[in-house]
Amino acid sequence: MTGIFMVLLLLLLVMIAFIGVQRRSALSRHQVEADRTLTLFDLRVGDIVQHDATDWVVEDRLVYRQGEFSWLEYLLRDDDRSVWLVVNEDDNLVVTLEHEIDLPLSLDAKPPSQLEVDGRLYRLSERGTADVTAEQRRVNRRLGACQFFDYRSGSSAVLSIELWGGNSSGAGELEVTIGERIRPLSLSLLPGDGQSVYRPS
Incomplete structure (x- = not known):
């Protein structure tokens, strides 16, 4: 015993x-x-972005590359709401918060030089093609190339059209987002645990 x-x-x-x-x-x-000291350039899945009394959770991080130039787009979620945080640094740091909208555009014609949405006129400011990668995914990391058409209205309003899997005059999938330029200092960044909140592990 x-x-x-x-x-x-x-x-x-x-x-x-x-x-x-x-x-x-x-x-x-x-x-x-x-x-971890967070910046707008190194957010990870699971990190928290606080803005306007809302705690958004980072669910994805996309890197857009056009030649030597690149910019970031983070998918943020709050329950059933989602927005895109776009971080673009050229001569100055430009940060926008955008959400998807349904816009009746034809895939058979290239996007026009100006668009009117909810009584506001947006003018085309930039267009091009970028290669897009989801750096923090385990699978399907390379999303491929997309054509983008960026519009502006006034000093802060933005609208973006992305065409995936086709060309500006052919078949593909359109994604349209609309939003506003925001001050980077209006955001508070908090580290997470590196895990997705809304996707099953």
């Missing part, structure tokens, strides 16, 4: 030690995440 008791005691001590190591490892990982 004494031998069995000693074996059980030894197993119990090993289990306690293992649990302690696991807890210390988890605490260490959380501490590393908490100590």
